[in-house]
Amino acid sequence: MPFAGFQYFTFRIGLRVLSFALPAVVAITASAQGGPPLITDDPGTPGNHNWKINFGWIADHNPGNTSYQLPDIDINYGWGDRIQLTYEIPLAAATDQNNTTRAGLDESLLGVKWRPCEHHTAGEPKSDENMNFSLAAYPQASINNPTSAVRR
Numbered sequence: 001m002p003f004a005g006f007q008y009f010t011f012r013i014g015l016r017v018l019s020f021a022l023p024a025v026v027a028i029t030a031s032a033q034g035g036p037p038l039i040t041d042d043p044g045t046p047g048n049h050n051w052k053i054n055f056g057w058i059a060d061h062n063p064g065n066t067s068y069q070l071p072d073i074d075i076n077y078g079w080g081d082r083i084q085l086t087y088e089i090p091l092a093a094a095t096d097q098n099n100t101t102r103a104g105l106d107e108s109l110l111g112v113k114w115r116p117c118e119h120h121t122a123g124e125p126k127s128d129e130n131m132n133f134s135l136a137a138y139p140q141a142s143i144n145n146p147t148s149a150v151r152r
Contacts, residue, residue, distance in 0.1 A: 043115050043136035044128065046078035058090070067094040069106055082118075086111040086140070111140035 046052040054074040060067045069090035077085045092106035118134040120126045 043113075043134045045082060045084040045113060045115055045136075046076055048078050048080050050078045052076040052078075065094060065096045067092065069093075082115040084113040086113065089145075105145045108143045108145055109140050110143060111138060113138040 053076070054072075056069075056072040056074065058069040058072055069092055072088065072090040074086065074088045079085055086109065088109040088111075090106040091103065093101060093103040095101045113136050115134055115136040118126075118131055121130040121132060124130045
């Protein structure tokens with residue numbers, strides 16, 4: 001029966017190699033895109049004098065409480081081709097352990113996105129369709145609204 005033990009041993013080694021190789025292959029071939037629900041963001045801007053308005057919904061559920069931002073309104077304005085001005089304001093709702101729900105305006109976000117670096121496919125006109133790399137800086141400031149929502 002030593003042959004069966006050898007097969008089991010090689011199967012376990014093969015399973016270990018597969019458990020490390022498969023996630024590595026998936027990670028290499030995967031691509032990511034940010035966007036609503038606005039937890040992440042892409043480096044793109046809407047373009048000169050263009051508006052982009054997103055409506056999102058964000059939920060955070062814990063055993064002790066649940067909080068929502070519904071809708072999370074994200075208003076973007078393109079100032080040139082590489083600068084975006086942003087204002088974001090969510091309506092917040094939260095439920096505590098006693099199943100009490102409170103709602104009101106949440107903190108507003110003001111931001112400026114600047115895309116200083118972009119790389120396009122060689123030999124083609126520069127456009128968002130043939131852009132294969134871009135990098136942006138996106139500083140934001142959180143502002144408490146003058147309501148009692150933060151206290152609630």
